[in-house]
Amino acid sequence: MSHSVYGRLMSVDRTQVLRTAATLLSRKATATMDEVARAAGIGRATLHRHFAGRDALVRALEQMCIEEAEAALDAARIEEGPADEAVRRLVAASEPAAPLLAFLVTENQLFEGDGQNEGWARLDARLVALFRRGQEEGTFRIDLSPAWLCEAFYGLIGSGAWAVADGRVAANDFSYMIAELLLGGARRSVEK
Amino acid sequence: MSHSVYGRLMSVDRTQVLRTAATLLSRKATATMDEVARAAGIGRATLHRHFAGRDALVRALEQMCIEEAEAALDAARIEEGPADEAVRRLVAASEPAAPLLAFLVTENQLFEGDGQNEGWARLDARLVALFRRGQEEGTFRIDLSPAWLCEAFYGLIGSGAWAVADGRVAANDFSYMIAELLLGGARRSVEK
DNA sequence: TTCAGGTGAGACAAAGATGTCTCATTCGGT
DNA sequence: ACCGAATGAGACATCTTTGTCTCACCTGAA
Numbered sequence: 001m002s003h004s005v006y007g008r009l010m011s012v013d014r015t016q017v018l019r020t021a022a023t024l025l026s027r028k029a030t031a032t033m034d035e036v037a038r039a040a041g042i043g044r045a046t047l048h049r050h051f052a053g054r055d056a057l058v059r060a061l062e063q064m065c066i067e068e069a070e071a072a073l074d075a076a077r078i079e080e081g082p083a084d085e086a087v088r089r090l091v092a093a094s095e096p097a098a099p100l101l102a103f104l105v106t107e108n109q110l111f112e113g114d115g116q117n118e119g120w121a122r123l124d125a126r127l128v129a130l131f132r133r134g135q136e137e138g139t140f141r142i143d144l145s146p147a148w149l150c151e152a153f154y155g156l157i158g159s160g161a162w163a164v165a166d167g168r169v170a171a172n173d174f175s176y177m178i179a180e181l182l183l184g185g186a187r188r189s190v191e192k
Numbered sequence: 193m194s195h196s197v198y199g200r201l202m203s204v205d206r207t208q209v210l211r212t213a214a215t216l217l218s219r220k221a222t223a224t225m226d227e228v229a230r231a232a233g234i235g236r237a238t239l240h241r242h243f244a245g246r247d248a249l250v251r252a253l254e255q256m257c258i259e260e261a262e263a264a265l266d267a268a269r270i271e272e273g274p275a276d277e278a279v280r281r282l283v284a285a286s287e288p289a290a291p292l293l294a295f296l297v298t299e300n301q302l303f304e305g306d307g308q309n310e311g312w313a314r315l316d317a318r319l320v321a322l323f324r325r326g327q328e329e330g331t332f333r334i335d336l337s338p339a340w341l342c343e344a345f346y347g348l349i350g351s352g353a354w355a356v357a358d359g360r361v362a363a364n365d366f367s368y369m370i371a372e373l374l375l376g377g378a379r380r381s382v383e384k
Numbered sequence: 385t386t387c388a389g390g391t392g393a394g395a396c397a398a399a400g401a402t403g404t405c406t407c408a409t410t411c412g413g414t
Numbered sequence: 415a416c417c418g419a420a421t422g423a424g425a426c427a428t429c430t431t432t433g434t435c436t437c438a439c440c441t442g443a444a
Contacts, residue, residue, distance in 0.1 A: 011411070011420065027300045029221035032401060043422040048403070084379050106298040108219045108354070131378070141372075141380045148361050148369050149378050155351030156344060162300065163343045177340050180333075185377030186323070186341050187276050188333045203390065203441080224431060235392040240433070 012042055014050060018064050019099060021057060023165065026103035033057075058107065065104045066119035068097035073126050083134025084183050090130070091157070091182070092175040098161035105158045124150060149182075156182055204234050206242060210256050211291065213249060215357065218295035218350075225249075250299065257296045258311035260289035265318050275326025276375050282322070283349070283374070284367040290353035297350045316342060341374075348374055 020040040024031050031039075033054055037047040051057040076089035094101070131149040134140035140149070160178045163169040169177060212232040216223050223231075225246055229239040243249040268281035286293070323341040326332035332341070352370045355361040361369060 026298075029298070033403095034401080044402095045404090045423075046421055049420085053402075087378075106218075106221070108358075134378070139380060140378045141376075144369060144373060144378060145361065145365075148355060148365075148373070151351045151355045151360065152348060152369075152373050152378075155347045159343045159347030163340060166300075168343065169337065169340050173337075173340070177336060181336060181340070181344050181377065182373075183377045183379045184333070185373065185375045186279075186326070186332045186336060186344075187375045188331060189376075189381050225433095226431080236432095237393080237434090238391055241390085245433075246431095 012040075012046060012050065015064070016040070017042065017047070017050065018057075018061055022061055022065075022100045022103040025058075025061075026099065026106065026162070027165075029106070061100065062104060062117055063119075065097060065100040066117060066123065068100060069094065069123055070119070072097055073123070078126065078130045079133075083130060083137055083139040086130060087134075087153075087183060088175075088179045091179040094157055095174055098157050098174070099165070101154065102158040102161040105154050127153060153182060204232075204238060204242065207256070208232070209234065209239070209242065210249075210253055214253055214257075214292045214295040217253075218291065218298065218354070219357075221298070253292065254296060254309055255311070257289060257292040258309060258315065260292060261286065261315055262311070262318075264289055265315070270318070270322045271325075275322060275329055275331045278322060279326075279345075279375060280367075280371045283371040286349055287366055290349050290366070291357070293346065294350040294353040297346050319345060345374060 017040040021036045024036055024039045028035075033047060034044045036057070037044040040047065047057075051060055072090060072093035076086060076093040078086040078090055080086065127150045128146040131140060131146035135142050135146065156178045160169070160174050164171045164174055209232040213228045216228055216231045220227075225239060226236045228249070229236040232239065239249075243252055264282060264285035268278060268285040270278040270282055272278065319342045320338040323332060323338035327334050327338070348370045352361070352366050356363045356366055
């Protein structure tokens with residue numbers, strides 16, 4: 001028996017398919033399974049062999065997004081050092097997952113059903129904890145709630161991903177722009 | 193012949209239907225015409241009488257969004273006074289159009305077709321001009337491009353609208369949170 | 385009351401998407 | 415070269431959505 005990196009004999013890269021699907025679906029949420037398959041460069045039948053249907057595809061996207069976001073949180077070591085630097089590290093670490101997040105942030109449909117993935121709650125909790133820590137340490141202002149900062153973080157990651165995808169901003173500036181705006185805002189400041 | 197406020201004998205409020213549709217579609221982009229009709233409290237047939245199809249509905253949404261956004265730009269008098277205060281006024285004036293913008297920001301599908309509404313270019317131009325003016329006047333930092341500030345503005349309006357709709361933040365805090373984050377960021381500053 | 389215009393509900397066919405299947409082909413390992 | 419596994423293309427039935435139509439009902443104005 002032969003094995004690839006992921007333990008299966010195969011040619012389609014599940015991860016790559018999901019990334020492509022995320023990019024397409026964030027641009028056109030009503031895209032059909034056929035369009036998703038074509039965008040990923042595979043046949044509709046093959047797509048169906050890997051994901052039972054549209055719902056299963058979105059669920060897989062959700063799962064992958066949560067895993068990558070949690071990996072980013074781990075990699076950024078958000079519990080360490082000043083909160084603002086932790087946010088900077090987190091933005092940078094979130095860049096690979098940005099297209100995924102851009103899609104899922106808008107797919108609020110996921111939060112209607114009965115069994116919503118508990119991963120989102122974990123993510124939110126860790127992110128809120130980070131902003132709360134920053135407030136308690138005096139790094140972040142206290143008149144903006146951690147919940148809102150959390151939302152803004154998601155929103156800016158999504159906006160950044162779209163802006164880069166559309167070529168309105170350079171990919172290299174991704175994390176700088178997001179972190180700077182989130183932390184310092186647009187107004188010119190006397191400090192730093 | 194009888195006339196209502198809008199010059200037609202009628203009972204359905206076109207504007208209200210569009211607002212409801214925007215709210216629903218921003219939460220569930222794949223909603224059917226029937227779901228949109230139910231959400232608006234009208235029959236599917238009636239919805240069809242007013243909007244020939246899903247495409248026409250989205251186009252009407254787009255047009256309404258552009259009109260309201262331009263009205264907000266006018267009402268905020270963004271050419272007057274300090275740029276940061278102009279942004280504050282603009283955010284406040286944009287609040288009524290927020291659910292509309294939240295939907296259309298994510299409906300990138302609109303920017304694929306051949307005939308995309310030129311209203312977006314007008315909007316972008318005015319917004320970019322505002323941020324550029326702020327930079328030239330020394331109010332805004334120059335290391336964040338006007339194009340990115342423009343994107344971030346849209347993104348934060350959308351995030352704010354969702355956060356309010358989901359009850360994660362109070363509706364009263366809408367414009368304060370957005371304007372403060374966009375202008376000042378999360379980091380505590382020595383000024384002000 | 386009368387009446388015209390608007391509406392909701394349902395029926396209906398057409399169009400599109402989905403899920404499943406078969407078969408020829410290609411690719412990687414042996 | 416061989417062979418098994420996976421793929422792409424296409425056919426197919428089914429389900430959903432869409433667009434259109436009819437008809438009964440309601441409402442406001444005369």
